[in-house]
Amino acid sequence: MEYYIAIASIIGIHAMLGLSVYLVAISGQMSFGQQGFFALGAYLAGMSTALWGLHLLPALALGVVVAAVVGLLVGFPALRVRGLYLAIATFGFGEIVRLAFLNVRYTRRIGDRVVGPNASEGFRHVRYIYDRGITPLEYLGIILLALAVVVVLFFALERSKLGATLRAVEEDEVAASMVGINVTRAKVFGFTAAAGVAGLAGGLFVHYSSYIDHDMVALPLAIASVTYPIFGGLGSFVGPLLGAVVLVGLTESLRALHDAREIIYGALIILTMLFRPRGLVDEALVLRVKGWLRPRAVRRPAPAP
């Protein structure tokens, strides 16, 4: 049971990372730097509870806000470049954050423990949920609740004009500006909000694991975050959720095959891209499903030309 709670917790946190990348992707950008915002959220939220004695909720909020503000500051210059250039620039940003935490030391002795970011030793003893007697199952509930809030926001976004605006920007910036869309503002909005989501995931993670270090926010996490939406699909927020569930679930359920596990994972990514370059849940599928769900009465007959 413990094991399944752990997997579900990881899925919830990684789904949020996937949604974060997805939000950048639907405004036409690819970020390999969301793990940087994840790290910022984790360190800030962790410091808030472990060093400053804040309650979990304001701690998470602080992590979100700091990640989003940094996202805004990084987004303005970074979004001047696009496509592959931006992919590299964001990865550079992620590495800068990671290497900064590799060097930052801000600790305090609490009881017999050294608490706080401790350079290469990592940030240990984020014991909030243990000290308060929150069980893993209860904490899973908190993670899923947070995920549910994020998902509801995404649901609203996709049905809103803003969502359509982001997708228009993704597809053709010139055409988008030609219908009056402020392309820069749309992209910076997407990037900032996505940074906040990644920060939330980080804050939740550090309290789940009670520990974080720079190695946990390196290239493999960047790759995992990007893989969820691209494998799961860019047609709807369901895509990254599906991606996280399938891929995390898959890697865990293949533990028996543990030698081949990661290799199967890699091969699966290649095959998906060959056959469904926009992922499993792509735009065409989303429209088809919407067609099935729409009540027939609303369909009007074709007017005479």
Next chain:
Amino acid sequence: MGTALFDGTEQLINGLMYGCFYALVGGGFTLLFGVLRRFNLAYGSTIMAGAYAGLIPVYLFKAPVLVLFVTTIVVSVLVGLLVEFCCFRFLRKGHELAPLMTTIGMLIVIDETIVHLTDAVGLKYPAPFGDESLALGPFLIRPDYLAILVVSIACFSAIFWLMHRTRFGRAMRAVAERPEAAQILGVSVRRVNVLTFVLTSAMAGIIGFFAAVSVGSARPEMAAWLTGKGLVVMVLGGLGSFPGAILGGLALGVLEFEAVWFLGSSYRDILAFSILFLILMVRPGGLLGSRPA
């Protein structure tokens, strides 16, 4: 000569020599990007696969270093062709991110295969150039760095000759500039793509050999490390410019060595990535290039 000036000069010499190595890595990424207009994120893994495979004849038959060197190159070329076949050949057009993801998939497959086969331990590499530092006037330099310098100059010359004096080179440049036009003029784009993979993978073999020699072992972290440096150099040089990549590699080498000496090693990588980020913001066309469209 003051100590700081002396040390600075010694680091400059070392940095230039090691910068040649970075230039090779960035050059491999750049040639491939120039022709295909796509990133091959499995390039670091191709390098690593060659470096590990080169050890097989050494461990099995106590083969000499020359055999190791040749094996590295041959295996890298085979892996490169596998990457081309799995990740690029059957991709549909118009999806910029798809090759990024397929090569990430390949990176995972190759890296994990190696990790499982070797239990993630580094394998000791021979030191064909000895351990003794050479004296160049008052400065001490490492012999393997000197070998890198010589080999990379040979590589760059060969590539320039290939690109500007041969039919393949002309076809390559034509495809890099205008693939559609090249196709109309009877250049087989696929053939050029495959040959570019062969060329850059052969370079990967050479890189893998020297990477492992300079560290003393073949290690599983090699792929990520080389990918990071390769991307930085490619961006510094302006994506797709081979002379730019050489300049970018030298610049990165010098900067890193000076930074290690004067700031300490923990700042080396953060410096590299800060430069990467700044260059992309300020001069996205690279040191030599103009702003991309």
Next chain:
Amino acid sequence: MAAAARGAPPGPGPVSDAPILAIRNLSRNFGGLRALDDVSLEVPRGAVFALIGPNGSGKTTLFNVVTGTLAPTSGTILFQGEPIAGAKTHEIVRRGIGRTFQNIRLFTRMSVFDNVWVAVRTPRGGDRARSETERAEALLELTGLTAKRNELVENLNFGERRRLEMARALATEPRLLLLDEPAAGMGALELERLTQDIRRLRELGATIFLIEHTMDLVMGVADRIAVLNFGHKIAEGAPGEIQTNQRVIEAYLGREGSRA
């Protein structure tokens, strides 16, 4: 600022004296190449103004500069009396310039409805009474695309795509609509429909500035024609004058006589 010009109400009316768009000494270089060389022209309010010229004469470049996709090298552009040269595209669009593209640039991964809906906005003094959804539906109705509203753009034929792009441009409620070769690739029936559409838009008060090669369309709808050649304006006048202008015949009709 010419406040009087800005407040002019849309609606049928005579061609007024104050031009809606005034381009003065406009130049644009690409490296050493002069794509537009000291071009001046005025598009009268309420008119259908056609820009013709051989391929590569700078017509689309002119549209790109007017819409802010490209910055001018020199010169001024006044829209409703206010300078817009160098402004951001979305600001220019919000001031009341809409556009279609020569190579049709729709949002192909979005539904037909979303393509129009995303473009609808309520400008100052616009009709707020109807919701944006209703306005998008009305535009689909107008362009005969209601039956296709839930389709992906991929499933539309060529003529439908052109009409959708027109609907999307109209959704921004432009006072001035730029059409870049709207008849390219159209058959006789579609061409007839397009001619009707342009006339109707004009009756509704829009000013139309179009680039076109199809002389049947240009001569059928244009009030005034300007001719570009190698970035220079070589002639301007009423259709009848242009048809008999010797320089135009040499530069354009002579070369592309088969299409005339």
